Amino acid sequence: MALRGTDGGRSGGGSRADEQRQRILAGAVSLFSRSGYRAVSMNDVAASVGLSKPTLYHYVRTKEDLLVAVYEEVLDESLRSARRIVAEAPSTREAVRRLIVERVRYTCEHRDLLTICFHEESALPAELAEPILERRREFERVVRDAVEAHLAATGRTLPMSVGTYVSTCLGAANWTYKWFDPSGPRTATELGDDVATVLLGLLDGG
Amino acid sequence: MALRGTDGGRSGGGSRADEQRQRILAGAVSLFSRSGYRAVSMNDVAASVGLSKPTLYHYVRTKEDLLVAVYEEVLDESLRSARRIVAEAPSTREAVRRLIVERVRYTCEHRDLLTICFHEESALPAELAEPILERRREFERVVRDAVEAHLAATGRTLPMSVGTYVSTCLGAANWTYKWFDPSGPRTATELGDDVATVLLGLLDGG
Known part of the structure; x- marks a missing residue:
């Protein structure tokens, strides 16, 4: 997960500081998805990972940074996997199908992260929201391009845009x-097959 | 909208007290959908409708009562219209189609209400959540029964449950x-036709 520290990342990748940030972010994700981003304070985050507040602020400048890190994680992974699927699929139909299956699988296996993304958009300050929304539009464009490539390849048309x-x-x-049941009979990927x-x-x- | 006052409803239907409760609920819906239920205080609700806090408490006992009233409004209307659609549809296919179209129309035309319902389930205390969840299951059963009636009538089967x-x-x-655009070229019902x-x-x- 991307979460730049207050030292601007100078402490380097894979360091103890990075591990600490991962741990903080995981704690925040759990709290935000359960109680809602707005209702969670930096005190709550500090307590959940067993840090003092000054120590927490050594790793994370603001609560907003944690929220932005959640969106970046989800969108980076979504975009990366969507591009890989389109590049590797053996047919245009299979590209569209796999994009849907993968979207379901990722969503079901990261419900905490996705709950935050789906519910907290309005909590993002405008200057932070714009690059995030642009990345989401980019993901949607990859899916849209895949559908259009399939229509072009097959000569089919859709009765809607x-x-x-x-x-x-x-x-x-x-x-x-909302409805995937991890203890149910279908895995996330099997459910993705059905939805597709x-x-x-x-x-x-x- | 159903919202019982602190007088247990003795002030009767259509009274000034009822009008006042409607006004309070409309104000709360607007605040909850914009800022999230948990972040809104009864002070905020009182201020948004221009009442003192004691006067607000004369009409509404708790913030939870306002949240429950939102769910009751949405679920009562959803269930009522779903049953009417099934009773009046000229075919089993048309029943399924109209259930989807109506679901989209109602959702798009009441996005404030639905945003609250979709985001705040975990804010409902358990004893209040159960009757609400049961009513939602009842709505889902109506849709499910309509699909099963269509499969039975046509002899078709589905490759998933x-x-x-x-x-x-x-x-x-x-x-x-999330994506209906009220200023876009398609009405909510036209979008419902496409989705169906x-x-x-x-x-x-x-």
Whole structure:
């Protein structure tokens, strides 16, 4: 996870300081997703990881930095894996299918992180929100381009805009954060297969 | 909206007290959806509707009562309209289609209310949450029964459980609270038509 310390990262990668930041971020993720970002104080974060407040502030400047780190983690990983999927898929249909499956898998396996991303957008100050929103639009463009490449390759058309189709697909995938049951009979990837089958029905149909 | 006053409702329906409670609830909905339920105090609610705190407490016992009233409003309306749709639809397919369209329309036209419902479930104390969750399961059963009636009527089967299909559909519909653009070219109902077309692709396909 990306979380620059108050020393501007001078302490280097893989250091004890980095480990400490990871631990702080994991504690914050757990608190934010359970109680809501706004209701959690830096005191709560410090207590949850067993640090004094001055020591916490040595690693993290503000609560907002923790929130931004959550968004960066999720969006970096989403974008990286989406690009890899498109590059490696053996067909345009399989690219679209795998993008949906992967979106469900990642969402279900990181529900704490995604709950924060989905619920706390309005807590981001405008100057921090813009680069994050731009990265999210970039992710959506990768999915959109994959759908358009499939339509072009097959000569099919959709009875709605590609944007609406993609938002419907991503919405169905995102919403699994509410109903995936880790103790249920289906793994996150199997659930992703099911969700993708529903959403590809229109792409495949007559 | 259902919101019982501290007089146990003795002041009767349609009274000035009821109007006052409606006004308080509307103010609370606006605040909760913007800032998150947990971050809003009864002081904030009182200020937003121009009442003193003692006067506010004359109408509303606790902040939790306001949150419960939001859930009751949304779930009562959802259940009522879902049952009406199933009773009036000219075919089993049209029942399923209209349930999705209506879900999107209602969500897009009441985004403040739905944002609260989707984000604040964990803020409900257990004894208040259970009847609300039961009513939500009842709504989901209506949709599920409609899908099963359609499968029975047509002899079709789904390659996943009906529960997974229904959760995928409701997830895609619910997520429109994030991306519907009231100033865009499509009305909420037109967007509902599009979303339903995506989701029925599998039901209609070979």
